[in-house]
Amino acid sequence: MGGGSTDIKLIDEKGIRLDGRRVDQLRPIKIEAGVLKNADGSAYVEWGKNKVLAAVYGPREAHPRHIQDPTRAVVDVIYNMCSFSVEERVRPGPGRRSVEISKVIADAFRNVIFTEQFPRAKIDVYIEILQANAGTRCAGVVAASVALADAGVPMMDLVPACAAGKANNQLILDLGKEEDNVGQADLPTAIVPKTGEIVLLQMDGHLTQDEFDRALQMSMNACMQIYELQKDALRRRYATSANDAPDTEEVRQ
Ligand code: CDP
Secondary structure: OOOOOOOOOOEOOOOEEOOOOEOOOOOOEEEEEOOOOOOOEEEEEEEOOEEEEEEEEEEEEOOOHHHOEOOEOEEEEEEEEOHHHOOOOOOOOOOHHHHHHHHHHHHHHHOOEOHHHOOOEEEEEEEEEEEOOOOHHHHHHHHHHHHHHHOOOOEOOOOOEEEEEEEOOEEEEOOOHHHHHHOOEEEEEEEEOOOOEEEEEOOEEOOOHHHHHHHHHHHHHHHHHHHHHHHHHHHHHHHHHHHHOOOHHHHHO
16 A cells, blocks of 8 residues: 555546556456366466466375474465566565464465364465556456365365455555555455355555445455356366266277
8 A cells, every 4th residue: 555645647537547447357367276286276376467366285294293283284375576576676584564464364264264174184275476566466366266166175165355445535446556555445354155255354544434335345245256267267177177087988998
């Protein structure tokens, strides 16, 4: 957030934003499941100019043993921004921001994965931001939940995520980089569609109670659109695997 500057014009008189979107319009999103051979599950997401890869390992026995929980699986998330993902090179290694993002995403998934089915196990989720242009934590959640499903990890539901916010005194969906830099508020949200539960909610900037309610509704509606894209990616993945399998005639020969 740029401290609420309203001087820079991000939305024109017709309600069109710098990148040509309407205030309630998402950037284009593409999701592909099962992109990495050596991970148990994986997914790749392009969301506007964001490019995000997620890989899942596990559930597998947790090591060292002292980290094991006898009642449930431990879920670990590592969100990493590649040095080349932004204009000003990011210092490699976990900084304050990536530690925070990893934690809030892990908390979100601990609410969704049936961890009690895997005592003493560990599930590792790696989120690699290859290219960043605002909204990477949401893109990371979207990619990670498809990767978890691709790994066959039992969960309540997929977890779509999206941000809404405010710029030039108007509520907008899915903030782009300029909007994030100089806008007035940013509200990343992740939900469990099946229950309507919110599993991630953060806020940067300022909103009135009424604006907050409307922004939350906007991001939750967008989450339902993204949920369809996540399911579609898994369907395509399943269809490809079925086509790749040798048919019974071939096996018999
Ligand atoms: O990416 P997200 O919106 O979830 O998190 P943020 O902390 O609000 O960052 C917004 C954007 O700032 C990122 O998506 C990057 O494009 C950019 N950024 C950057 O250029 N350099 C960093 N070290 C961190 C973020």
